[in-house]
Amino acid sequence: MRLSPETLASLPAEVARPLYDRDAQAVGIVHFGIGAFHRAHQAWYTDAALNLDNGNLGERDWAITGVSLRSPGVARQMNPQGGLYTVAEQSGEGSALRIIGAVRNVLVASEEPDAVIAAVAAPTTHIISLTVTEKGYCRTASGDLDFEQAHSLSFYYFVTQALLRRRNAGLPGVTLLPCDNLADNGAKLHALMGQYLARHEPDLVAWFEANCTCPSTMIDRIVPATTDEDRAGIAQALGGLQDEACVVTEPFSQWVIEDKFAGPRPKWEAVGAQLVADVAPYETAKLRMLNGAHSALAYCGLKAGHTYVHEAVADPALHHLAETLMRHEAAPTITPAPNQNLAAYADALIARFANPALNHRLIQIAMDGSQKIPQRWLETLAENAAQGRNCPAILQAIAAWLHHLTGANGPVDDPLAEKLTAIVNRNPNPHDAATALFTGNGPLAGTWQPTPADLETLTAACTGVQTAA
Ligand code: CS2
Numbered sequence: 001m002r003l004s005p006e007t008l009a010s011l012p013a014e015v016a017r018p019l020y021d022r023d024a025q026a027v028g029i030v031h032f033g034i035g036a037f038h039r040a041h042q043a044w045y046t047d048a049a050l051n052l053d054n055g056n057l058g059e060r061d062w063a064i065t066g067v068s069l070r071s072p073g074v075a076r077q078m079n080p081q082g083g084l085y086t087v088a089e090q091s092g093e094g095s096a097l098r099i100i101g102a103v104r105n106v107l108v109a110s111e112e113p114d115a116v117i118a119a120v121a122a123p124t125t126h127i128i129s130l131t132v133t134e135k136g137y138c139r140t141a142s143g144d145l146d147f148e149q150a151h152s153l154s155f156y157y158f159v160t161q162a163l164l165r166r167r168n169a170g171l172p173g174v175t176l177l178p179c180d181n182l183a184d185n186g187a188k189l190h191a192l193m194g195q196y197l198a199r200h201e202p203d204l205v206a207w208f209e210a211n212c213t214c215p216s217t218m219i220d221r222i223v224p225a226t227t228d229e230d231r232a233g234i235a236q237a238l239g240g241l242q243d244e245a246c247v248v249t250e251p252f253s254q255w256v257i258e259d260k261f262a263g264p265r266p267k268w269e270a271v272g273a274q275l276v277a278d279v280a281p282y283e284t285a286k287l288r289m290l291n292g293a294h295s296a297l298a299y300c301g302l303k304a305g306h307t308y309v310h311e312a313v314a315d316p317a318l319h320h321l322a323e324t325l326m327r328h329e330a331a332p333t334i335t336p337a338p339n340q341n342l343a344a345y346a347d348a349l350i351a352r353f354a355n356p357a358l359n360h361r362l363i364q365i366a367m368d369g370s371q372k373i374p375q376r377w378l379e380t381l382a383e384n385a386a387q388g389r390n391c392p393a394i395l396q397a398i399a400a401w402l403h404h405l406t407g408a409n410g411p412v413d414d415p416l417a418e419k420l421t422a423i424v425n426r427n428p429n430p431h432d433a434a435t436a437l438f439t440g441n442g443p444l445a446g447t448w449q450p451t452p453a454d455l456e457t458l459t460a461a462c463t464g465v466q467t468a469a
Pocket of ligand 1 (some may be wrong): 046181219220221223290293294295364365366372
């Protein structure tokens with residue numbers, strides 16, 4: 001038996017569930033990229049807003065239509081369950097289960113493109129949110145739109161077709177809400193969408209500028225990929241009901257949103273989100289400290305033979321590396337918001353990484369390094385260099401990334417994999433590999449200017465020689 005609206009009533013009493021009338025809610029949000037992260041984060045906040053006051057006085061008409069661009073996997077998991085799924089919050093202290101009811105259905109864009117356009121163009125839709133991963137924005141190394149990648153199966157295409165319909169029908173614009181780990185994600189999306197429109201629908205540019213907004217957001221929750229073992233454990237806790245769409249996450253969650261909406265939005269601030277004028281200090285701290293340390297633990301941890309984040313951070317040498325990167329390299333580049341305490345943030349991050357109940361695979365974090373390291377490491381390096389400071393921890397992490405690119409941890413999963421692997425394998429000396437990657441016509445040229453001292457530290461790190469901090 002599957003979890004579904006029909007079987008919901010038979011769940012054990014301790015499993016929390018939607019308190020509002022799901023069928024009475026109009027779809028207000030269309031979300032592109034409905035993976036585990038969206039289900040444990042934005043959909044979870046939206047469900048909590050619908051649940052407010054025991055569901056009696058909660059927000060209304062914010063059901064979500066999820067969109068997968070290509071893979072039918074999530075639609076096959078969720079649609080037979082009427083969109084219902086479990087969020088399991090797990091820590092050393094135990095586990096808490098809640099059934100989320102905010103997602104109405106999932107569309108697969110490659111199979112039903114018109115339905116996707118119709119959903120975005122519907123009069124009840126006000127927000128188009130995105131978790132398409134860093135590479136889903138289809139950028140060149142210099143940050144412009146890569147028109148070759150942004151073809152007819154990208155969110156740019158579907159949003160554009162729907163905006164045309166909205167304009168022609170005299171409907172209001174929408175808020176485009178990016179929820180991916182890019183610095184200044186709202187301004188970036190705004191610029192990229194503008195480039196797409198200027199090329200494909202130039203007449204729509206002025207309407208887009210006047211009627212749509214792209215707030216920046218900082219999103220934070222650690223959500224490892226769900227495993228068969230997770231699904232089996234959750235089925236047991238659901239009294240035997242099978243949930244193919246369940247997600248496992250940590251108790252912690254944070255969402256900081258720039259308050260710049262084109263139209264209505266759910267009262268997310270009533271359920272823990274922060275609506276602020278400037279997301280930058282939160283976002284910079286999150287990208288450079290959390291994600292920066294995560295990627296360092298991933299590449300250095302894999303090199304040291306570990307599998308999970310909690311194992312890597314329990315290794316004294318890697319613990320020291322993560323601490324150094326966060327406290328001595330990233331934190332000094334961040335101007336904190338009032339009440340933002342970066343030392344306490346680093347303490348909390350170490351504790352979150354150590355969560356023994358989350359089997360967060362290092363290889364999952366190691367994916368798509370070329371898309372991640374500019375905002376996680378390279379901006380930190382550049383800002384420290386401008387102040388005359390070295391970053392031995394980040395350079396050690398880059399050395400481990402070069403090692404990863406040789407295929408040492410298995411096939412490299414990165415949109416630039418072929419080029420990157422060819423370069424590191426042609427240049428066994430890390431000095432030459434970094435020069436070929438980051439300078440001249442290299443695939444990452446412009447993202448970092450390694451100094452001679454950087455290259456020396458890198459070479460020493462690759463050969464395992466300790467360098468002075
Ligand atoms: C991770 C992130 O996979 C990765 O690259 O660093 O997904 C991380 O878990 C989240 O950003 C935490 O909010």
